[in-house]
Amino acid sequence: MTQAAARTLVFPLRLLAALILGGLWPLAFAPFNAWYLAIVLLFGLFWLAVTTERPRRAAALGYAFGFGAFCSGVSWISITLHNFAHMDWVLAGGAVALLAAYCAIYPALALWLATRFFRDNIRLLVLPVLWIFAEWSRARLFTGFPWLATGYTQTHVFLGGFASWLGQYGVGLATAAFAAILLWILRESRSRQVLLGGVSALLLLSGLALAAGSVRFTHPTGQKLRVSLLQGDIPITEKWNNAAIGHILHHYVQLILQVPKNSQLIVLPETAFPVFQTEIPGLISQLQEWSAQNHKTLIIGIPEAAGGKYYNAAMEIDGHAPLRWYQKEHLVPFGEYIPLPQLLGPLVHHFLPGLGSFSFGHGPYVLPVDGQKAGMTICYEESFSRDVRKGVGEGATFLLNISDYAWYGHSIAAAQSMQMAAMQSRQQQKPDVRDTNTGITTLISPDGQIRTQLPQFVTGTLNGAVQPMAGETPYGRWGSLPYLLLSGLWVLLALGLTRRQSSSRQ
Secondary structure, three states: OOHHHHHHHHHHHHHHHHHHHHHHHHHHOOOOOOOHHHHHHHHHHHHHHHOOOOHHHHHHHHHHHHHHHHHHHOOOHHHHHHHOOOOOHHHHHHHHHHHHHHHOHHHHHHHHHHHHHOOHHHHHHHHHHHHHHHHHHHOOHHHOOOOOOHHHHHOOOHHHHHHHHHHHHHHHHHHHHHHHHHHHHHHOOOOHHHHHHHHHHHHHHHHHHHHHHOOOOOEEOOOOEEEEEEEOOOOHHHHOOHHHHHHHHHHHHHHHHOOOOOOOEEEOOOOOOOOOHHHOHHHHHHHHHHHHHHOOEEEEEEEEEEOOEEEEEEEEEEOOOOOEEEEOOOOOEOOOEOOOHHHHHHHHHHHOOOOOEOOOOOOOOEEEEOOEEEEEEEHHHHHOHHHHHHHHHOOOOEEEEEEOOHHHOOOOHHHHHHHHHHHHHHHHOOOEEEEEOOOOOEEEOOOOOEEEEOOOOOOEEEEEEEOOEEOOOHHHHHOOHHHHHHHHHHHHHHHHHHHHHHHHHO
């Protein structure tokens, strides 16, 4: 084989390597929890990037990695499309590939920028910043999609110590920097000075993460709150069947009546009552009376009809007090609302009639519970740190999420979501109460540890207690601003070094 032919074969092999690295990316996340793989896989991708001098080829490598990561990491979306939109598996898989094709643009852009404007080890210096900034952008543009962000892999390990200071993007930056430092050591392995500097940098980064994670910004307030979380395990096919509504309501009422006498808060999952509140005034009145007699607060997932609009909502019953509501604000595109409805509405309604009819909620973001405040989110809102911060900004002393992952069957979606919820607890240093229809229903401590949970796909009640926490973490107060400032300074440093390098060569 000639040298030219060998060179022709090299790049396709590198593309294949990037695709394989991306395909392995979900293993770093729950439920597999191989957190160290995030460092290993980024090490491999960064090596491919720094040994490629053409920006377009670097972008192709990033695209291949991203495409592989999202095709394997969010393949559970095809379950919903096949089972409930009645798409053929091939068509459902094609829809997942289309989403992956969009998400892959961000890592491709990160590697293109790094290769276009930086050289040699300076490129390695800036790659972690551009990589995580691409993830931050993906979570914000076009309503956002934060799945498979690097920082979430470190939720339960030492690099997660940066969470309360810089959020999960700061954690991701530390993770990517870890990989870049290891690669720098390998590339300059003949230099004892680099070896010493690299090992020192890794030890410093690890020490800072451990020290950062030991600082407590929040403190207990009031007595522990005794909670009962009801997991109804209602199949989706039954949940939205009009003939089954009476059975579903009776099912949940029986679970409510069986909670321990000392429970103060009873939580039902997202759309546990699959009817509008205007359709069951008698049942709501009875629950108000029961709540008053037994001194218990109920938070029930139920669609709300108000002012000619419909909301995916949580209704709070606190005795005879007026009903309080939390309306979901961050809706799922193509599920709860349809972007460009005149253009795309007919296509969506062909597969899923009636979907896309919810309106956007607009606060408040907390519900009062026995002198405390529950920071509310519904479903995948808890995956967005900026949504969780809204409740914290209104004084939430604990987080509360209601969800329904029955749409995704026996997949990894629920575990991925729980890992992101645990990161939210660690970022805010507040406990999280999560109630879902089919699991994973759980209580999460302020340091992000899973305290207790129910098995999936069983009917049950999770009884426990959470200690409300007052105060704000730096991340809770300033959000991503410190992370963005740090990233900006990092890029300015890299640009300065690049200019100096160019001047010395001239």
